[in-house]
Amino acid sequence: MPEVATRELTFAQAVREALAEEMRRDSRVCIFGEDVAEAGTPFKVLSGLVEEFGAERVMDTPISEAGFTGMGVGAAMTGLRPVVDIMFGDFLTLTMDQMVNQAAKVHYMSGGTWKVPMVLRTTLGATRRSAAQHSQSLHAWLSHVPGLKVVMPSTPYDAKGLLKTAIRDENPVVFFEDKMMYKLQGPVPEEEYTIPLGVADVKREGEDITIVATSSMVQVALGAAELLEKIGVSAEVIDPRTTWPLDERTLIESAKKTSRAMVVDEGYGRYGVTGEIAAVIAEGAFFSLEAPVKRMGAMHVPIPFSPPLEDVTVPTEQTVFEAARALCGKA
Amino acid sequence: MTIATDQSKTKAEVKTEQWMRMYRRMVMIREFEQQVNELYTRALMPGLAHLYIGEEAVAVGICEALRRDDYITSTHRGHGHCVAKGASPDRMFAELLGKEAGYCRGKGGSMHIADPATGNLGANAIVGGSAGIATGAALSSKRLGTGKVAVCFFGEGALGQGVLYEVMNLAALWRLPVIYVCENNLYTEYTHYSETTAGDILARGTAFGVQAESVDGQDVRAVYATAHRLVERARKGEGPAFLVCETYRYTGHHVGDINREYYRSKQEEQEWKTKRDPIKNFSQWLVEQKFSDQGKLKQIQEEVRAEMKAAVEFAIAAPYPAVDQVDQDVYA
Numbered sequence: 289m290p291e292v293a294t295r296e297l298t299f300a301q302a303v304r305e306a307l308a309e310e311m312r313r314d315s316r317v318c319i320f321g322e323d324v325a326e327a328g329t330p331f332k333v334l335s336g337l338v339e340e341f342g343a344e345r346v347m348d349t350p351i352s353e354a355g356f357t358g359m360g361v362g363a364a365m366t367g368l369r370p371v372v373d374i375m376f377g378d379f380l381t382l383t384m385d386q387m388v389n390q391a392a393k394v395h396y397m398s399g400g401t402w403k404v405p406m407v408l409r410t411t412l413g414a415t416r417r418s419a420a421q422h423s424q425s426l427h428a429w430l431s432h433v434p435g436l437k438v439v440m441p442s443t444p445y446d447a448k449g450l451l452k453t454a455i456r457d458e459n460p461v462v463f464f465e466d467k468m469m470y471k472l473q474g475p476v477p478e479e480e481y482t483i484p485l486g487v488a489d490v491k492r493e494g495e496d497i498t499i500v501a502t503s504s505m506v507q508v509a510l511g512a513a514e515l516l517e518k519i520g521v522s523a524e525v526i527d528p529r530t531t532w533p534l535d536e537r538t539l540i541e542s543a544k545k546t547s548r549a550m551v552v553d554e555g556y557g558r559y560g561v562t563g564e565i566a567a568v569i570a571e572g573a574f575f576s577l578e579a580p581v582k583r584m585g586a587m588h589v590p591i592p593f594s595p596p597l598e599d600v601t602v603p604t605e606q607t608v609f610e611a612a613r614a615l616c617g618k619a
Numbered sequence: 620m621t622i623a624t625d626q627s628k629t630k631a632e633v634k635t636e637q638w639m640r641m642y643r644r645m646v647m648i649r650e651f652e653q654q655v656n657e658l659y660t661r662a663l664m665p666g667l668a669h670l671y672i673g674e675e676a677v678a679v680g681i682c683e684a685l686r687r688d689d690y691i692t693s694t695h696r697g698h699g700h701c702v703a704k705g706a707s708p709d710r711m712f713a714e715l716l717g718k719e720a721g722y723c724r725g726k727g728g729s730m731h732i733a734d735p736a737t738g739n740l741g742a743n744a745i746v747g748g749s750a751g752i753a754t755g756a757a758l759s760s761k762r763l764g765t766g767k768v769a770v771c772f773f774g775e776g777a778l779g780q781g782v783l784y785e786v787m788n789l790a791a792l793w794r795l796p797v798i799y800v801c802e803n804n805l806y807t808e809y810t811h812y813s814e815t816t817a818g819d820i821l822a823r824g825t826a827f828g829v830q831a832e833s834v835d836g837q838d839v840r841a842v843y844a845t846a847h848r849l850v851e852r853a854r855k856g857e858g859p860a861f862l863v864c865e866t867y868r869y870t871g872h873h874v875g876d877i878n879r880e881y882y883r884s885k886q887e888e889q890e891w892k893t894k895r896d897p898i899k900n901f902s903q904w905l906v907e908q909k910f911s912d913q914g915k916l917k918q919i920q921e922e923v924r925a926e927m928k929a930a931v932e933f934a935i936a937a938p939y940p941a942v943d944q945v946d947q948d949v950y951a
């Protein structure tokens with residue numbers, strides 16, 4: 289991160305600034321989704337954009353996720369650069385045919401002739417007491433599909449730089465924002481910057497264990513790293529920032545250096561991102577590892593409403609700390 | 620809900636009982652929601668709350684035309700449907716607070732109350748998400764010959780979801796006993812429906828040959844009369860219906876939606892509340908027609924208020940589920 293970054297923005301402000309800058313830079317960029325205009329979305333992430341860019345470029349849609357996501361694909365193929373807004377990541381289910389069978393495949397199926405330069409922004413994350421249909425983290429589904437890129441920023445700085453790159457990308461990119469993180473503050477420089485997709489970021493350097501964490505789990509991993517330091521364990525925290533493309537080299541090199549690795553992600557632990565990244569590390573750093581790679585994801589249950597139940601479904605600083613401590617043989 | 624009638628009662632007595640039951644149910648919904656609002660503002664309620672205040676006549680008028688074992692599916696704004704179908708407020712409040720005594724043992728919360736005992740297949744937090752479920756329930760009713768009717772409640776926002784038209788087509792083809800009840804409260808979240816809904820709403824039903832009607836959703840007698848006719852028609856195997864109820868939510872999309880002037884005026888809200896309040900207008904009619912008097916109505920209000928207060932206290936005192944419940948009931 290550049291040293292000049294003295295200004296602080298929230299995660300939501302960083303997302304909004306990236307959109308505004310790209311809309312000023314390129315008149316083809318437009319936004320559509322439910323309550324994106326005057327309401328600025330229920331999370332108020334888009335407040336002010338319709339006032340600056342007008343209703344022609346910030347368009348309220350009916351509650352028709354399949355329809356307007358499909359329109360995003362067609363519009364992207366034919367000259368616009370749409371940023372489609374899906375309010376809750378849970379509603380991705382409604383867009384799946386458009387994303388998986390259409391957006392992801394158009395370029396390949398057409399022998400490289402058509403392109404789909406669109407972004408789908410959506411949310412992930414539990415613990416908002418929103419129950420099973422408003423709390424899921426479904427990024428693994430999209431990461432599974434060739435032709436899609438998947439971005440999962442964990443700081444305001446990364447959110448801005450990655451979103452700008454996503455909008456300029458010639459491919460469909462799915463951009464996940466942790467809804468619990470919208471108010472998180474962090475340094476964001478005034479001057480223009482972008483962050484390439486597929487480059488991991490070392491959020492904290494360490495010697496004894498590598499903790500790979502994504503999105504909402506990066507802060508959790510950093511908190512756990514503080515606890516680990518108190519018992520003499522030095523943890524390295526790495527954020528891949530994009531699950532596809534995946535910066536395998538940085539993950540493997542770190543695991544080789546520390547000889548222990550765990551992966552923390554808020555998607556379901558089974559058949560998910562943690563399994564994939566753990567396999568990448570196991571394959572690439574096997575002969576340097578002193579312990580099996582540990583995975584931590586959401587519990588394999590629909591997210592319950594009741595607070596004491598919901599709280600145990602996702603990894604926390606304490607559970608990550610304990611798992612890391614055990615992995616280092618310091619139980 | 621239709622209750623087995625006591626043969627010794629005159630027709631007039633039965634009618635009076637029915638009107639008074641409907642009045643009480645509407646008051647119950649309003650008082651329930653007022654308590655929810657209070658729980659929410661006192662930070663005792665986790666998550667979101669979408670209040671049904673202003674729309675009481677829709678749920679009560681429709682459910683009065685149903686048997687206890689008829690099915691309903693409900694929405695994120697579902698408390699009113701549950702109460703109208705006969706759920707008990709104490710277990711509803713317990714669910715809203717995430718307690719073990721709740722209808723879903725705390726796992727569902729405000730947006731997911733379900734209750735097999737009253738035919739409630741569940742509230743749904745996916746807009747349009749229950750259209751398939753309700754239509755499937757109508758299919759099983761027809762195949763199993765149970766004579767049950769399914770009512771699918773949804774807001775006009777769900778008119779944007781394609782699945783609704785897929786199942787309406789099927790329901791018409793297969794003459795299924797399902798009633799699609801569109802509660803048009805004019806706004807989705809923060810957008811007037813005219814900005815998101817093209818053409819004629821009723822035509823969306825008639826296009827499939829589904830009996831399509833609209834009714835003043837603030838007039839509980841009109842809602843009941845229409846629903847009764849459509850439900851009995853469906854029960855006889857004469858096919859599905861699409862009923863649009865014109866109504867209004869008095870408060871925000873959810874409890875936190877306080878500054879609403881950017882999408883609707885205070886004057887509009889005031890007009891609905893003063894001129895078209897379903898409870899006030901029905902009370903007036905009950906008194907005029909001598910089915911009741913102000914004193915009796917006041918007494919009902921007080922009884923209901925006390926019942927709701929007790930239900931809230933029950934819920935607050937009730938324990939949370941044990942943490943080991945978290946992975947129970949993932950599979951049957």
Ligand SMILES: Cc1ncc(C[n+]2csc(CCOP(=O)(O)OP(=O)(O)O)c2C)c(N)n1
Nearest residue numbers: 696744745746774775776777804806807808
């Ligand atoms: C498929 C889907 N898209 C979006 C949402 C977010 N959302 C929740 S309620 C709502 C508005 C619903 O409006 P309407 O159906 O008219 O019901 P009302 O709230 O007015 O009762 C929206 C967009 C959702 N829950 N499900």
